[in-house]
Amino acid sequence: MRGVSLSFLLLAGMSLSGAPARADTAGGVPSTMTRLDNGDLVYHHICAACHMADGKGARGAGAKYPALAGDPKLAIAAYPTMMVLNGHGGMPWFAGILTDRQIADVVTYIRSHLGNRWMDPVTPEQVREMRQPITLEE
Amino acid sequence: MTGESGFQAQTRRQLLTKIGILAGSAGLYQAMTSMGHAMGTDFKGPPKLSGAKPGTRVVVLGAGLAGLLAAYELRQAGYAVRLLEFQNRAGGRNISLRGGDTVTELGGATQTVGFSPGNYINPGPWRIPYHHQGLLYYCRKFGVALEPFIQLNHNAWLHSSQAYGGRRLRYREFAADFSGYTAELLTKAINQHRLDDIVTPEERAHVLSSVATWANLDDDGVWRAGARSSQHRGYDKARGAGMDGAPTFSTPAPRAEVMASGLAQWLAFPEQLDMQTTMFQPVGGMDNIGKGFARQVRDLITLGCMVTAIHQDEHGVKILYDDVAHGGAARVEEADYCVCTIPLPVLSQLDVQVSDRMKAAIAAVPYASSVKLGMEFKRRFWEEDDQIYGGISFTDQPIGQIAYPSHGTFSPGPAVLLGGYMFGPAAMDFTTMSPAQRIEEGLRQGQALHPDYRQEFRNGVAVAWSRMPWTLGCCSMWSEQARKTHYKTLVAMENRLVLAGEHASYVGCWQEGAILSSLAAVEQVHKRAQGAG
C-alpha cells in the first residue's frame, strides 16, 4: 500500500517520459518520480490510477476500467505481461516507461494479490523476451 | 510604378486591403497564406459543401469541439443533423471550473470548487498557438474573444532539487548565464584556432560577432560580472535615482554549475513551435470556445445520451444509447451517416460494427494520463512579492510547474494559479491520491518555489483526467508503430461511419486536432452522400 511518504520516495531521477512531445505536454520534460522498486509500489503508484487501489476497476461512459481483482484471465501470466508491455484499447503501453524488473514485479503482484491466488512469479527475463518495439511518436 | 503588363502594379499592402474588403478577413487570411506571409497548421479554410440531398440525416456522437463543428458544418451544407452527448453539458474537454462547480471522478470522489466569484481554472486546454488557424478562424467566426496567454516569463522561477543547492533562481539569471558561457566557450575555441578545420576564416568573424551580440559578452568575449551581463541576468541592486541611484551588478553562477544543472531543458520548452509566442486564451475561461460553438448548434444537441453501440448496414446507421435522464432507458437513433468523436479509450469498448482492421486501429491509440491542480490564493503574491506577471515557473519535482494567470494582472483579492501539471507516470501517481492529498502534495512541493505558499492558500481542485468517465484519459498517445499501421484506417470513412476527434489527426492533444479532424470527416461524409446519390 501507499505506506511510505512521498517526500521520502522522491529520490530517484528516473527518466520517465509519458507525454507526446508534440502535444500540449506539461513542461516538455518528465519530472522526477518516486522510485518504485517492488510490485506493491508500482501497482499503488501507477496502476491504481485506473484500476483503483482495490483492483476493482470502475465504470465510465459505456466503458470501464476492468477489475483485476478475481480476473480469471490473469491465470496465464503472459496475458497481463503483454498488456502492461504493449497496452491495448484504453490501456497504455509501459514498455519504455517501466523496466523489465518493475513489470515482472507488478504482474507478479496483481496475480498474487487483489483477491488473486496465482503464486508463480514472473521474472524480468520472461518480460524481456516478450518486449516488442514500441516508441512514442515525436 | 508600372509593370510589364502595362497595369499599375499594386503594392502588396493595397492588394491585401482589397482582398480583405472583398472576401472578409478569411479571404485576407487565405491570400496572405498563399503569398507566404502567414503560416499555420494544415487549415485550408472552412469547407465549401453544397448540394446536400434534402432530408439526408447525419448523427454526430460527442459534443466536444470536433462534434460541435461537424454538426455546424453539416447543417450549413444542408444535412439534417442530430448530436448525441453523454454529459449534461456540451464542450467535452474544453472546460473551465468556477466556484460552485462540482467534479465527480471514477472511484467516486466529488470535489466542489471553492473559488471566489470571477475566478476559474482551465483544467484541460488552456493555451492556443498563434498558428492553430483552424481553431482561431472559428473563434473569430463565432465571436469568441481571445487575449494573449503568457507562456514565457523571464522573471519566473526555475528550480531543481539537484542543482544550485536546491535554490530557486530566475529564468533570466539561468538563461543569461547559459547563453553567456556558451558564447564565451565558442569565442575562446575560435580565437584559439581550435575550430579552424570546421569554420572558414570568413565565417569565424561572423560567428564571433553574432554570438557576442546575442549573449551580450564583454568586448574581450568574456561572460563576467558587469554592466553587460547584468543587462541580461539582472542586477543585485537595481538601477535607481538620487545619491544611491547606481546599480550593483550581479555575478554569474560558476560555469560548471550552470552547465551541470540540467535547467537548460526548460529553455528549450518555449522554443518549440507549439509553445512559441504569441499564444492565446479565451477571455473569461477556455469554455467560452465550447459555449461559442454550442450556441451555433444548440437545437441539434441532446444531452444525457450514453452511446453503447454503433450498427450499420447498406441502408443506414443505428445508434443505440442509454437515456441517462430516464434511468438509462435504451433508445435508438437512426440516420444515413454517422460522425463519431467519442474518445478512443471509450469507443474501443463499445459495440461498433466495423471491420477488424478498423477495430484494431481504434484499440491502438490509448490516451495519456494528466493531472492539473487549480489552486486559489488570498492574493497575487507572485505579482506583489515576486514581480511575476503570468508565465510559468518550472521544477523537477512531480508537480512539474506552477503557471500564473495571464489575465487579471494587478487586481486585488483572491486569484487562481495552476499549481501543478503532470503527464505520464507522475500524473498516474497523483491520480492514485485522493483529491485532498493531491492538493496537499501540490502545496508541499510548491513551497520550493514560493516559501509562503501555505499561508496564502485558500482552496484547490485537482482534476485527474484518467478518472474522467467520458474520456478515460487526457488525450491520444500515438506510437510510431501505430501511426504507420493504423492511422489511415482510423481516419477513412468505413461504410457509413467516419471518426473525428483530436486522436484522428496529426495535431493530437490540441483543440486544433479536433477542428481539422472534424473538417476532414465532414468532407468525407459529403463526398460519400453525393456519391451514393
Ligand SMILES: Cc1cc2nc3c(=O)[nH]c(=O)nc-3n(C[C@H](O)[C@H](O)[C@H](O)COP(=O)(O)OP(=O)(O)OC[C@H]3O[C@@H](n4cnc5c(N)ncnc54)[C@H](O)[C@@H]3O)c2cc1C
Ligand atoms: C490536461 C489537458 C490539457 C490540454 N491542453 C490543451 C491546450 O493547452 N491547448 C489545446 O488546444 N488543447 C489542449 N488539450 C487538448 C484538447 O482539450 C482536446 O484536443 C480537444 O478538446 C478534444 O476535442 P474532441 O472533440 O476531439 O474530444 P472531446 O472534447 O473529448 O469530446 C468528446 C465528447 O464525447 C463524449 N462522449 C464520451 N463517451 C460518450 C458516449 N459513450 N456517448 C456519448 N458521448 C460520449 C464526451 O462526453 C465528450 O463531450 C488539452 C487536453 C487536456 C486533457
